[in-house]
Amino acid sequence: MSSDPEKETKPPLDSASSSTLPVISDRETLHDKDAKETRKNSDHTETSVTVKSEGDGEDKSGKKEEGEGKDGTGDKEDKEDEANPKAELEKPGLLVTPGLLSVIEVCKEKVETIAKECRASNTKYRDLEFDMLNEAHMCLYSVNWSGIGKFPSDKQRVTEVFESPTFFKSDDGTPSSDDIHQGALGDCWFLCALATISNLPHLVQQVCVAKDEEVGVYGFIFYRDDGWVSVIIDDMLFTNAPKWEELTKEEKDLYHDKDQFNKISRKGGKILTFAKSGAHGETWVPLIEKAYAKFYGCYNHLQGGFPREAIEDLTGGVATLFLTTDILDRDAFWNDQLLKANKDRLFSCYFWGLNNPDGGDARVQGLVGSHAYSVLRAVECNGKRFVVVRNPWGESEWTGPWADGSKQWEGEWLKVLPLLGHSFGDDGQFVMEYDDFLTCFTHMDRTLLFDSGWTAASKWLQVPLQPGPISWSYGDLSYVVTVPAATRAVFVLSQLNSRFFDAIERGYRFNLDFSVVKEGESKPFTRSSQAMPFCRRVTVEADLQPGKYFVYVSMPQGKGFAEIALIVYAL
Secondary structure, three states, rough: OOOOOOOOOOOOOOOOOOOHHHOOOOOOOEEEEEEEEEEEOOOHHHHEEEEEEEOOOOOOOOOOOOHHHHHOOOOOOOOOOOOOOOHOOOOOEOOOOOOOHHHHHHHHHHHHHHHEEEEEEEOOOOOOOOOOOOOOHHHHHHOOOOOOOOOOOOOEHHHHHOOOOOOOOOOOOOOOOEEEEEOOOOHHHHHHHHHOOOOOOOOHHHHHEEEEOOOOEEEEEEEEEEEEEEEEEOOOEEOOOOHHHHOOHHHHHOOOHHHHHHHHHHOOOEOOOEEEEEOOEEOOOHHHHHHHHHHOOOOHHHHOOOOHHHHHHHHHHHHHHHHHHHHHHHHHHHHHHHHEOOOOEEEEEEOOEOOOOOOOOEEEOOOOOOOOOEEEEEEEEEEEEEEEOOHHHHHHOOOOOOOOOOOOOHHHHHHHHHOOOOOOOOOOOOEHHHHHHHOOOEEEEEOOOOOOOOOOEEEEEEOOOOOOOOOOOOEEEEEEEEEEEOEEEEEEEEEOOOOOOOOOOOOOOOOOOOOEEEEEOOOOOOOOOOOOOOOOOEEEEEEEEEEEEEEEEEOOOOOOOOEEEEEEEEO
């Protein structure tokens, strides 16, 4: 989703297996990517993915230095630390892969090493890989010099922006969705995802795995394709506060002296160019946004996107897009889906922008089109069903029924506010009745979160595209999935995450679709549903019985090759 507070525009739209990892306690996880299989001089390609029972084989993961999966896997042994991260991973949250604990441990060691070296040399950390001081244009735009508006005035460390900076400001040391306020960057989709995962505070704390605030070094992890990757950053941030020497004579006269100007105009979160926290001195929001920008190459690569993709990057979960007009039974969707929000699934929502004949955006009772919103919770009380929603701008709310201060809030209904976790104020959070919610928001992203009881098997292939035009068909590429025991499963057909290369080629090029047929049967057991074209992933959930299943892929049309994967998650 594209997002600018002034104007919304529609986007073009470890290797080794470890016995300490509960996720692979009863099945093997395959990450078979180093040997890519290419279909040559053949009309059909078939490859196998087997979910094995305990003791059936060894892990086949590849090994690299920085991450895991396609991005490399740390090769250090998993270690227990004082926080006992394994216990946290037993909750629905981060996808537990064979390399997760190793990537976390390597990230922590890098931060510790950097901090030790900086103290020895009496210097603060400066990230030469994402050097805002000397290569600000690369951090903003990469090789593309357009996309973000006015060039930031300066770069300052968080200790220069805030008198007493702290990562989390709350009394209990946890993040809150109320902390998040969007800046000049069109990344409402990412901030919406950040607000959404903040409903489960342990998730944000797991993404930021290490920090030394005195030295100014922070370590984060994100999920790409099918593996976790660590990102190390310093604490330098872009600001909109010019230096005293850059002011006009008239501007200098307003402040009288340099010290007064620096105290008033070069301090506080208000001067940050991009995302900021609503709590004074809190730093986690702009720093995780910076880490995510480095993860994708530059800030400009965060312009426009969908919340489901960001939540997948933050958790390793699997996202599915629902069109609210396609919901058959609204009662069942409420009971089976929304009431499980913040347990094993997260939700966000949006609708496409509407044309305003008078110019500008047409708002729907205060709601902005082509803009991502977080679903904070769903609550049923006194016979009514409510959805609590948040705008990542931290302002601009729903003005219809049950809006803050509306006539519906009187008498006994005021007593419901604590049950909803809501209070009045222009903070971007608002309450809607369920039917109004489904009427206004046409698209909902739901991301399933996995605990350590789930396993994953994957197979990446490089395959030639089909010459067009051809009729829609399945089976030019197929996977064989072997299931040894009855299980709940999620099938995911994915293309490579290409956002890092947005400066060269924007967006996902291919439409993905597949059907699943059980061995011995002629009709599909289930099939994917394209709620929107050109999605990064398409998914299907199913209850599987023992046996073989054939996944028939409808190949994309075009020239050249595509890298796609089938990933199967099983419980």
